[in-house]
Amino acid sequence: MQDALIAAIREAGRIMRGAHDAARTVTAKPGEANFVTAYDVAVQRFLFSRLGALYPDAAFVGEEDGADDVARLCRGRAFVIDPIDGTTNFMRGFGHSAVSVALCENGEVVLGAVYDPYTDELFYAERGRGARLLRAGESSALRVSGRPLSDGLILFGTSPYYADTRDGTFAAARILFDHALDIRRGGSAALDLCTIAAGRAEVFFEMRLSPWDYAAGMLLVREAGGTVTAPDGAPVPLERPSGILCGNPTAYTEAAALLRQL
């Protein structure tokens, strides 16, 4: 089953990579800086159909289905899918976007997979069984880094669809930048979470995201030994949007203490 799921996610990535006219298929969604391309819709349809055949008892929640029934993630078995996380990068040809798929059971994420078709890296985790990086036919364990904040790279997202989070975002970015090595804004929350899981950066935060952005990546970070909460330290819900603060346990603790000062 996992092999078929992974094969489906890789195929979804190939649909993304094959897009040479993405910019011409863009339409605006309601709100600020919120776009969808024909490929977001096509990838989601493909995954709903392929995974639906593999898991006939599962429900599906996707960013592009318009239903936004994220409460469904807390009842029984349900997939939550972001067909293209990093749509703005995707439509500009800025090669940093991913397919994100999580399987939830009664409100717990039990499987998470994030595929970056530009690097051919597939980040995969099952609850209680660790996190792995599958690349070029090889599988290696993922582990968060042990670096403290002072030696840390900070990743952050700007919650571009929510103007009310801007002051808090940049206040947090500033205080963390002052205590860390440097900051980065990549444009894909799912890949930001995988970057923490892989020990390539130390802390990620974003003030408001949706479950399809973080469900898979959150499991990857946890299974790689990291800590994931809302920015105020509260548990991350699956049934509604939430901010995210995560990192290796040392850097996370230092970052959380700084954010409490704001």
Ligand code: IPD
């Ligand atoms: C967005 C990306 C971005 C983050 C936004 C998300 P989308 O997802 O993850 O990095 O800052 O908050 O909505 O719209 O490209 O799927």
Ligand code: CA
């Ligand atoms: Ca997203």
Ligand code: CA
């Ligand atoms: Ca998306």
